Amino acid sequence: MKIGSCLSKNIYKCYSEARGIAQNKRIVLKKRKSKTVTFLQTSIINSFLLLVIILCFVLYYNLSFLFLLLSLLPLLFNHIYIFFYLRKVKNHRKFSFNVFDEEGIHDDSFYGIKMIFPWKKIKGIVIGKYSIVVLTDTPCYFYYGIDSKNDILKAVDLYSKKKKIIY
Numbered sequence: 001m002k003i004g005s006c007l008s009k010n011i012y013k014c015y016s017e018a019r020g021i022a023q024n025k026r027i028v029l030k031k032r033k034s035k036t037v038t039f040l041q042t043s044i045i046n047s048f049l050l051l052v053i054i055l056c057f058v059l060y061y062n063l064s065f066l067f068l069l070l071s072l073l074p075l076l077f078n079h080i081y082i083f084f085y086l087r088k089v090k091n092h093r094k095f096s097f098n099v100f101d102e103e104g105i106h107d108d109s110f111y112g113i114k115m116i117f118p119w120k121k122i123k124g125i126v127i128g129k130y131s132i133v134v135l136t137d138t139p140c141y142f143y144y145g146i147d148s149k150n151d152i153l154k155a156v157d158l159y160s161k162k163k164k165i166i167y
Contacts, residue, residue: 001100001155003148010145014131015086016040018143021126021133029135032166034126043082047075098142100155105134105142115140119160125152126166 019039021028028036037045054071057063099106104118117136126133132152134142144152156164 001151001158002097003100003144003151003155004097009147010130011086012040014143014145017128018131018133018141021128021131022135022141022143025123025135025141028126028166029124034128034166043079050075100152100159102159107142119162122160122164124166125156125164 016038020036020042021034023039023042024036028034051072054068058065058068098109104116104122106114106116108114117138117140121136121138122134123137124135126135127149128146130146132144132146132149134144153165
């Protein structure tokens with residue numbers, strides 16, 4: 001079954017949720033619940049903590065606020081990089097398809113290299129609010145928009161022998 005991963009509507013929400021689930025993969029697989037901190041929430045918390053630490057250094061050592069601004073530049077560049085990366089992913093993911101069959105998931109979106117993830121490598125399929133995330137026992141994960149939910153559930157019920165769905 002060929003399933004497209006068109007994410008043109010909610011790419012930022014979908015990516016943030018999927019990245020948060022992938023980063024907290026151990027917790028999600030252990031508790032069997034999809035509720036985690038999203039990537040955007042983690043980024044905001046880390047930015048706030050970094051700002052507080054730098055502000056403490058500035059106030060305690062009587063450093064100038066120019067030091068504060070220069071210290072926050074790498075954080076700003078990181079957020080700009082993520083924004084442009086998501087714009088690039090949005091254009092690329094409009095035409096990306098994965099094939100679900102009895103062997104597993106076939107993916108050729110990475111420079112045309114064909115990869116097959118057998119069903120035994122897939123540890124869970126997490127259904128979130130905006131995205132569906134396929135977690136593997138490798139550092140790779142796949143995410144789809146929530147509008148592909150019925151197709152993915154049908155493919156998993158048809159081809160997978162174990163219950164891998166996590167809500």
